[in-house]
Amino acid sequence: MNITRRSFIKNTAALSAVPMSLSLTGCDASTTPFAHGVASGDPLSDRVIIWTRVSLPQELLDKIDLSTFNLEVRWQVALDPTFDTVMNEGIVVTNAEKDFTVKKDVMGLEEKTYYYFRFIVETPDQSFTSTIGRTKTLPEFDVSRVKIAFTSCSHFSYGYFNVYARMAEIQDIDVVLHLGDYLYEYGNKDIYRNHFLRNRKVLPEGEMISLNDYRLRHATYKTDQDLQLLHASHPMICIWDDHEFANDTWKHGAQNHNDGEGSWKERCAAAIKAYYEWMPIREPSQGDRQKAYRQFRFGKLVELNMLDTRFIGRDKQLTFKDAAIDDQDRSLLGVEQEEWLYHNLLNAQQDGVKWKLMGQQVQVLQTKIFGKFVNADAWDGYPAARNRLLDHIVNYDIDNVIFLTGDVHSSWAADICHNPYDWREYNPITHNGAVAVELVTSSVTSPSIPVPGIQQIVGDAAKVLRLENPHIRYVDVKNRGFVTLTITESEAIADWHHVPFVGFVNNNVFIDRSFKIKDGEPKLIKYKR
Structure with missing residues (x-):
């Protein structure tokens, strides 16, 4: 069962009535599905890994088959922390096989440049946005320090x-x-x-x-x-x-x-x-x-x-x-x-x-x-x-x-x-x-x-x-x-x-x-x- 954004919303309407709480790992987070924060790593001159993890509410877990459930998560990379200038964005599909972790190798970036990134999960009546992370690409050519x-x-x-x-x-x-x-x-x-x-x-x-x-x-x-x-x-x-x-x-x-x-x-x-x-x-x-x-x-x-x-x-x-x-x-x-x-x-x-x-x-x-x-x-x-x-x-x-x-x-x-x-x-x-x-x-x-x-x-x-x-x-x-x-x-x-x-x-x-x-x-x- 591949769940797109629209079908996820349609088939999980109960999400709007329950808090997002961390259940797969036994830790509580009552307000966000991004209870484990965000991270970036392995920067190169034109790309960097960005990461998060989505924690599903127990109410949803009780209603779905984890072996077939796929969840789409939106990611965005911008030049500013207000995301006025989004440079790249897309969708990553995660599931139980990945422990609902989300990892994207964002390509096409400029060398030695600071970027800001975030993740978004949408429910029927609101969007949940992760903490904003800051990352930096490596220099490819001239670098003095x-x-x-x-x-x-x-x-x-x-x-x-x-x-x-x-x-x-x-x-x-x-x-x-x-x-x-x-x-x-x-x-x-x-x-x-x-x-x-x-x-x-x-x-x-x-x-x-x-x-x-x-x-x-x-x-x-x-x-x-x-x-x-x-x-x-x-x-x-x-x-x-x-x-x-x-x-x-x-x-x-x-x-x-x-x-x-x-x-x-x-x-x-x-x-x-x-x-x-x-x-x-x-x-x-x-x-x-x-x-x-x-x-x-x-x-x-x-x-x-x-x-x-x-x-x-x-x-x-x-x-x-x-x-x-x-x-x-x-x-x-x-x-x-x-x-x-x-x-x-x-x-x-x-x-x-x-x-x-x-x-x-x-x-x-x-x-x-x-x-x-x-x-x-x-x-x-x-x-x-x-x-x-x-x-x-x-x-x-x-x-x-x-x-x-x-x-x-x-x-x-x-x-x-x-x-x-x-x-x-x-x-x-x-x-x-x-x-x-x-x-x-x-x-x-x-x-x-x-x-x-x-x-x-x-x-x-x-x-x-x-x-x-x-x-x-x-x-x-x-x-x-x-x-x-x-x-x-x-x-x-x-x-x-x-x-x-x-x-x-x-x-x-x-x-x-x-x-x-x-x-x-x-x-x-x-x-x-």
């Missing part, structure tokens, strides 16, 4: 999304990157949550495993007003990490998945389907949704490669006691993604693109404590894969490489080199030997130490890591937050914005540290605003 904000790790039950609100307030951001762990699989009785925050509970109550579970969890997150504000303010480029599936995911399993939870393949298929339904991400051109890694160009100034270091090609994590951890064939990206990345980096260098960014999940930098590596889930656990990537950068003279990283719920900055512990290969005074730099954002809410408040008490102790790891130029484990990176032809300036409290709604934010990276010099220089 790009500003990117990035963050990761937003655990709904560990605090309020104050970080998102502070990001939304910065008007000159071109795009926001979410580097993974946009949502978490844990239920309300799991230990990994702040049990003092009784009103930050999620649906479903337990761990998300099935398609309906993943959909419900996405829906819960998108009822958060600060997250809605961020999505309505800036386009987002997102990539998953492990918790969009289950903790410590790799290509054939996860630490937080067992045989009693069913098929890993089916669980992954459910997680990926829900992710593409609920996130403003473009469908892969070849149709394989597992291949979420992709590339973005900001004129000749910046190339951004968004990497999947978690799912598509990752070999299983090993302990540092296992000699196989040094096997030359071990991969974090997988063969296909590695080759894709190497090609992109070389092509960008040959095309004269100034800065090469890699948005990815886990730390590239080496970390030792008392002489031993400690994080086998990061690139430290895949040394051959890291060496291959760094060799490619060195062998092809690829300059101005910056890694943008999340995952560890803390802030870091480091020079990247093959062996930072050997003065013959890396000089911590002159930075000679460094081939790239890494900027690591803190989290939205997830704690560096999973006991509420403890990270603020013992956080300064982490600074001793710099004594043993001379390439690490900055570390803070106390604060949540995000990073902004402002890029010009001559330099890139990174600012760590910290939000010290997430246990209650507040406006506190401060810049804790800034670094400058000069064109052609892979080293971090302290910078004062």
